[in-house]
Amino acid sequence: MGLISTIIVAILQGITELFPVSSLGHAVVLPPLMRLKDMDIRSEAFLPLLVVLHVGTAIALMLYFWRDWLGILSAFFDRDPQRRGEQFRLLGLVIVGTIPAVIAGFLLEHYVRELFGSAFLAAFFLIVNGVLLFAVERLKQEGHNPIGALTMKDAAIIGIWQCLALIPGISRSGATIAGGLLLGLKHEAAARFSFLLATPIILGAAVLEVPKLMKSGGHVTSVALIGGVVAGVTAFIAIAILMRWMKSHEFKALDPFAYYCMGFGALSLVLLAI
Template identity: 35%
Template sequence: MSDSMTWAQAVVLGAVQGLTEFLPISSSAHLRIVSALWFDDDAGASFTAVTQLGTEAAVLVYFAKDIARIVKAWFVGLANPAERGLDYRVGWYVIFATIPIGVIGYLLRDQIRTGARNLWLVAIMLILFSGVIWLAEKVGTQRRSMAQLTLRDGVVMGLSQCFALIPGVSRSGATSSAGLFLGLKRETAVRFSFLLAIPAVLASGLFSLPDAFSPSGEGVQASGPQILVATVVAFVLGYGSIAWLLQFVSRHSLNWFVGYRVLLGLAVIGLLSAGVISAT
């Protein structure tokens, strides 16, 4: 029989979600690792998806003016071709870029909730994808701004977002790296990455609500109030994380996160090899 989650665990997991969701270090990997160390179990993909609603609410609040402007421009542009400017195009880019992860996430939903959460895979992806981020920083020209964003950029970044279905990859790491490979400025790639995540994460969280509040019996069981508190904590810390990251990437490389990812991946491999934690 599954253990019940404590209030302390719910708050800590909400904090982990809020602090790591937007950094290129994989929040799902951190939630999986913290769960293994603290619970000797998995809090579950549904708990992860629902608490992500908190961090996505932080995105909605932080970028409220940008989102409102894009949505308005999109509807105006549909009715009046003469008004189809950058914001109208960005609206379409987000829509088209969301299709791949919607399709793949639905088709592979069972694997995402089970085999993809194996800690050996999580550790390996933390290390391997560090190389992708490093290479993107090395070869990216970083010459193109948001005004130069194209549909091709949106689709490529949308396809890269699918890799984030595997814990250890990182949604922001995958999409931002794709943007750098395409020649976008780092801040542009990260900013579009935030916008791109909104529909995918909201859909995933809402889709997972029934499973999170009526769990099947696998993994650690969280109550409705605990999930709510974890989500609120994730929102508060996530909002601060957005502001910090946008300031950070305007001055620093994403390579600052590469070393951390490698060390964390090696640490997890060491704990697994020593039998301290279980892979499943």
């Protein structure tokens, strides 16, 4: 893949991975729409770039939420029992919220990958994603709870919501934010917890691709590294924009993303059918 194509893919990855619009759905739908034959996420040739894009996005998440991760790490050395307990509890919530997606990913990976070849299905599920975001804004609890109000059961429920993102077209951040809102979290807290859950998931996805990369004999090129940097910078900006949006729009904050997903999904179905 050339430099220009790589940069375009990296920007799309950085935006769609964090915005609740499904990066996987876009990665499946856009190649046939734009006649991008060298952008097949199932091909071995795409693996090096895929790994680097995931790493770049994960680094952006860790940098933006560095205070949270530093606090969690400092819990192992903090002598203040109350502060240590709070940070260990946050770590526990992240671990519990991550487990369902890890289990589902291992059990269903083969079946889910078969969906990667269907742009029609991905476009359809983009519409479903939009409907989900729209509905959640009208069904959610009128809560203003912080992350600290979550129980381990709540974290597991949000983790189950995250499993929906295995389907191309269903957004990982959208599903987890939706789960948090339905449990009474305020928008900012739901988004923050969603991105804390995203960090190990996205980094883990990159690590899992490394053996396949080594087996295929592929290698990370300078162009792929540039893509990783672009994806990381774009992702950092996307997180900052989304967190500011969530903080200032507690009322139907997900609606613009819902309208986009429904519109883009419907338009994609029409164009794919032509």
